[in-house]
Amino acid sequence: MRILITGGAGFIGSHLSEYLLDRGDEVWVIDDLSTGKLENIQHLRDNPGFHLAVETIMNETVMDRLVSETDVIYHLAAAVGVELIVHSPVATIERNILGTDIVLRLANRYLSKVLITSTSEVYGKSDQVPFKEDADRVLGPTTKSRWSYSSSKAIDEFLALAYHKERKLETVIMRLFNTVGPRQIGRYGMVIPRMVGQALEGKPITVYGDGEQYRCFTYVGDVVRAAVGLMETPDAVGQVFNIGNDIGISISGLAKKIKEMAGSSSEIVYIPYEQAYEEGFEDMRIRIPDLSKANQIIGYEPTVQLDQILEKVIRHFKEHKDFA
Ligand code: UDP
Numbered sequence: 230m231r232i233l234i235t236g237g238a239g240f241i242g243s244h245l246s247e248y249l250l251d252r253g254d255e256v257w258v259i260d261d262l263s264t265g266k267l268e269n270i271q272h273l274r275d276n277p278g279f280h281l282a283v284e285t286i287m288n289e290t291v292m293d294r295l296v297s298e299t300d301v302i303y304h305l306a307a308a309v310g311v312e313l314i315v316h317s318p319v320a321t322i323e324r325n326i327l328g329t330d331i332v333l334r335l336a337n338r339y340l341s342k343v344l345i346t347s348t349s350e351v352y353g354k355s356d357q358v359p360f361k362e363d364a365d366r367v368l369g370p371t372t373k374s375r376w377s378y379s380s381s382k383a384i385d386e387f388l389a390l391a392y393h394k395e396r397k398l399e400t401v402i403m404r405l406f407n408t409v410g411p412r413q414i415g416r417y418g419m420v421i422p423r424m425v426g427q428a429l430e431g432k433p434i435t436v437y438g439d440g441e442q443y444r445c446f447t448y449v450g451d452v453v454r455a456a457v458g459l460m461e462t463p464d465a466v467g468q469v470f471n472i473g474n475d476i477g478i479s480i481s482g483l484a485k486k487i488k489e490m491a492g493s494s495s496e497i498v499y500i501p502y503e504q505a506y507e508e509g510f511e512d513m514r515i516r517i518p519d520l521s522k523a524n525q526i527i528g529y530e531p532t533v534q535l536d537q538i539l540e541k542v543i544r545h546f547k548e549h550k551d552f553a
Contacts, residue, residue: 230254233299233341235286235332236306238265240413241346241405243273244449245303245456250276257295261285264309269412286328289335296335301460302343304332307382309348310417311375315506318374325381333392333400342399344460345389349406349473349516350379359519362404362469369511376511386469393467401465403456406473406518409538410449411545421446424484425542428493435498437505440481443515447474448533448541458527465526473518474531483535490539 232249236242237258242265246256255278258270262283273279284291286306296302306328308314308321329345336343352360353376355367366383368376392398407419415423427434455472459465478486484497502510523529533541 230301231257231299233257233259233295233302235259235302235304235328236265238262238267238270238281239305240269240410241408241449241452242303242305243269243412244410245305245453246270246273246279248453248457250278254278256280257299258282259284259286259292259295260306264313264417286331287324289331292331292335293338296339296341300341302332302336302341303346303456303460304329304343305346307346308378310419311506312416312418314378315374315510318377321374322377322381325378326384329385329388333388333398337392337396337398340398342460342466343389343401344456345385345400345402347382347386347402347404347469348379349404349471349518351383351386351404352516353379354511354513356515358515358517359475360471360517361519362471362522373509373511374507390467390469399466401459402469403459404469404471405447405452406471406516407444407446408449408452409446409542411541413449413542420444420480420483421487421539421542422546424487425491425539425546428487428491428495429543429546431493431495433498434484434488434493434495435500435505436481436484437500438480438502438512440479440484440499441514442480442512443477443517444480444483445474445477445517446535446538447472447531448538451531451533455523455527455529458529459523462527470523470526471518471520472523472529473520474534475517475520476531476534477517478535486535487539490536491543
């Protein structure tokens, strides 16, 4: 297969590139390195099946050529990370909506199958856990930029479903819950690389709010296998799937676990949300996926649990010493 991965130098994209190359696929990556990194794909560059374009997906000329030369698209390029989203709302909306519009338009031109990567953020602050794919969404006002991320990704989903319904384009939507593992960095907000970095550097481990918010963390390897499984299952076309882990932890519990596993003497500090992000910031209290739909169609089950994930992340950071 000739595969195009948008955002292929990012955290999830680089793991996906590696997985597909290992299987013998030919992989084209487009990444503008805004949040992706060359280091993530350095080890792939000698592979004759690997091709890289350092370019934005908004460059339609380059995208047209890439889509015309490949069979399937894994669309991962997006603005991600709560911190990035709060501080760069224009780029978030533009990249997520206009970028996906380009991908779907070109996929439709060349009849490529597309995976759209969405997010559990689309459920907003609903507390009706576990979230089922057809559950109602509960969002805050437009004056709070976090909800623009949720809405931008929901527009991506609407567009992918519309292309399928109206133009018979083969689209699959994967809603990712908190995905973690080696190569993820903390700069854009993600809690695990951030806290592991703080613990290893002996800096205070920062818990936002009261720490009672609850999250379930999925290992990137489970996500990669699910993405490929869904793309290779004809019945998945035109549908939305949660991909995550349904076992979770409170964020203060996570901080304690990281401190212990890293053998750190860092203190755990509590920081109000308005100081961590911005005035009036709204967080999700609880986020748990219902995984039955993905389980039924591809037998999806998370295979790596939090302790093993943290071991891998701690080892990665100790080896690479790159906490940014
Ligand atoms: N968080 C935290 N300390 C940090 C970074 C994040 O307590 O240094 C919290 C954040 O407020 C959220 C949870 O950890 O409640 C997960 O944050 P992340 O940005 O990783 O993902 P989210 O679930 O918000 O999309």
